[in-house]
Amino acid sequence: MMPGDGIEHPTFIKHDCSPWTDTAIASSYSVVDSAQQFWLLQQETVHYTFPTWLAPISNVIFIVLGLILINKIWVELSGRIFLDQTELLIIYFLLSIGSCICSDKVGHHLVEFMVHAQWFADQENEWMQLFGNYLPHWALVNDQKAIRFYYEGGVTVYQVDILRAWIVPTLLWTGFLVVAMFALLCLNTLLQQQWTEKEKLAYPVIQLPLQMTTPRMMFFRNRFMWIGFGIAAFISLVNGLHSLYPQFPFIPVKRRSFGYLFTSRPWNAMGDVRLSFYPFLVGLTFLVPLDVLLSGWVFYLGYKVQLIVKALAGWHHFPYYDQQSFGAYFAIALFTIWLGRHQFLLIFRHGFGNDKGYLKESNEMMGYRFAFWGIVASLVGLVFFSHELGMSIWVAVIYFLIYLVLAMVVARLRAEMGSLVHDFAAIDPDHFLTAVLGTRRLGAANLTGFTIYGFFNQAYMSHPMPHLLEGLKIAERTRISTRRIPAAVLLVTAIATLTTFWLMMHQYYSIGASSGYFGPFPRGMVAYLYRRLQHWLTYPVPPDYMGMGYMVGGFFLGGLIYWLRMRFLWWSLHPLGYAMANSWAMNNFWLCLFIAFVAKWIILRFIGLGAYRKALPFFLGLAFGDFVIGSVWSLVGITLGIRTYEFWP
Secondary structure (H helix, E strand, O other): OOOOOOOOOOOOOOOOOOOOHHHHHEEEEEEHHHHHHHHHHHHHOOOOOHHOOOOOOHHHHHHHHHHHHHHHHHHHHHHHOOOOOHHHHHHHHHHHHHHHHHHHHHHHHHHHOOHHHHHOOOOOOOOOHHHHHOOOOOOOOOHHHHHHHHHOOOOOOOHHHHHHHHHHHHHHHHHHHHHHHHHHHHHHHHHHHHHHOOOOOOOHHHHHHHOOOOOOHHHHHHHHHHHHHHHHHHHHHHHHHHHOOOOOOOOOOOOOOOOOOOOOOOHHOOOOOOOOHHHHHHHHHHHOEEEEEHHHHHHEEEEEHHHHHHHHHHOOOOOOOHHHHHHHHHHHOOOOHOOOOOHHHHHHHHHHHHOOOOOOOOOOOOOOHHHHHHHHHHHHHHHHHHHHHHOHHHHHHHHHHHHHHHHHHHHHHHHHHHHOOOOOOOOOOOHHHHHHHHHHHHHHHHHHHHHHHHHHOOOOOOOOHHHHHHHHHHHHOOOOOOOOHHHHHHHHHHHHHHHHHHHHHHHHHHHHHOOOOOOOOHHEEEHHHHHHHHHHHHOOOOOHHHHHHHHHHHHHHHHHHHHHHHHHHOEEEEHHHHHHHHHHHHHHHOOOOOOHHHHHHHHHHOHHHHHHHHHHHHHHHHHHHHHHHHHHHHHHHHHHHHHOOOOOO
């Protein structure tokens, strides 16, 4: 890591002036949780904006700001602190976890999966004939009256017949998510010490909430922060007024496509080319190490070059970049395990014996032996649930092992690269297994299970794994005890799942899921997955040997890049950039990474480390201003029932 790529902060020590820590946290969280989830539901199902695709989540930042202001007023009135930094950060952490569960990538899709196939099956698509016998009716809603009112609306959900149809599958899937979250907690326990204390990864995402909650509010007293805030706020304010009054000017900072300019061969092979100037993204990526920033936009341009080469050579299958990315991510996972091999070997030995060896468990969420066997027990539970869904045991084991590997990669990406959006489209267990085995060998029951599990296993934009790891990093930085985190996270998971069901059912039964009030996106992914299942069963797909070859190639190339990075100090490219090159996120964000890279390089190269540290509040202010004013416009739009400016996406 180059000098200045890490961030030096003072150690924040928990204040003892708040005598009711647990009560304060519980009451504050309970007050804002339901409101936060309602806000998210409106944003992601009605207004077509997706804050849970980002990290940190803009809604959570806004709520923490509100709590800071309330805390300030409380101090002025009573002379004592209601919520200190520790408590504010715990609320931030728990709200982030709850938001992931409530997101369109998890909770919203889960609710829709409960009824979609039963409602949209007809003689034309022949869904019931193709896979109706493989649908786990015990885990879905089957009452036709309850399903009809879900889509047509006009009734209240608080009817005995409707509640009876939903209660059992709701509780079953809540239990499933709690078990899956426990597996992620155990995995984080095994990774945290190696990544945080030994490798000292950067964790750029946590810097904004850490700075916001510092004692004496030093963040809010920095004039450079307010300059950055002012720039972002001005852009958002102007664009918000434009959305209400078109005669106002518009400042084009959001993604704009320029692919239409390339009309002739071979340049038109590049496809869509987008330019974005998101202030929040420029601000937060300024904290990312220079080599990682460089890798992001260099490999993106390299991917576009591959498309041009494809057109010039007349190749049809090249570059198979999804498969390359899959292989590269597995190479990253392997090297991650290799770097921590001594730590992980000690943990493995400790799992089977009484000798802790040199393991340190001073501030871990749980003991290493407990975490080790917790993963095993969680896998057993998830595999058993999957078997009851109809999946083969061996397929379910491979499925969830791949899922845990990818969860580790997502966490690594956030901890090292600070990627604000981790888009893993087409990089998931079902794509891997169908490519290796083909759909015919897997069979209809396994394929139906893959489809239903799509509610948590698509794209990973709202994956809770990196939020868990960042929570542990925050605990380490602020000296928060982590022993009670697992219980709190599991409780929040259960509450967030049940709240998501309640809020969605309350609105859908009142208004109607098919009324047109809600956008198409909540049902779009579910419909796509069922159509994919229909295609698999109607036109079986053989093993993709060419794709597997590119997976192997991506694995070795990603491994080579990682080896060069470890072997030579002058090698500046990171395999994460290679793996993400063709993602939706990189296509939209590459220019922001370039801007942050140039700004950071100039400051470090020509001005110095001191100037870099002084500039940090300015760039954090860019993100803070975007999040705050963007959230205000969102609340205005929801309150008035109109579309307003959305700073993202």
